[in-house]
Amino acid sequence: MILPIVAYGDPVLKKEAEEIDQDYPFLQDLIDNMFETMYNAEGVGLAAPQIGKSIRLFVVDASPFEEEEPKLKDFKKVFINPIILEEEGKAWNFNEGCLSIPGIREDVSRQPKITIEYYDRDFNLVEETYDGLAARVIQHEYDHIEGILFTDLINPLKRRLLKSKLNNISKGNVRVSYRMKFPK
DSSP states (O other): OOOOEEOTTOGGGGSOOBOOOTTSTTHHHHHHHHHHHHHHTTOSEEEGGGGTOOBSEEEEEOGGGTTTOGGGTTOEEEEEEEEEEEEESOOEEEEEOOTTSTTOOEEEEEOSEEEEEEEOTTOOEEEEEEEHHHHHHHHHHHHHHTTOOGGGGSOHHHHHHTHHHHHHHHHTOOOOSSOEEOOO
């Protein structure tokens, strides 16, 4: 089932999300719905707060970046209750966007390598290290469950210049090809 994506301005996007356990109601259905919603919106990641659920869950499929990084060919993962244990390396800029903030893209500086601990879809505890675009996609989605948006990480002057566009998004004055839920 394709779910509406919560737009910029909704308080759920600025809230630190809660951990869940393997008995979370309809977890497998929720994960399937999140992938379907992400694909419908042509995204590479989707965090639960973006569908209005303040829980520590996100999904990624970085395979659209396969041309740039061939190792991402089948990079499809579920992250439950993740914790980034370490970020390392010299930060680098990359142009990011967000399904909750349509039409806005900005360069965001992130470290190129992370080590993360999380539960997978079957609730197995996993610790892995990622680099490059995989690390970046994970960091972006991880920020969502921490209540951080990519616009929080850009230069304050650029953020001020985007203020009217951001306000228009929160009012629903934006055209998108997918369902969205706008703040009241």
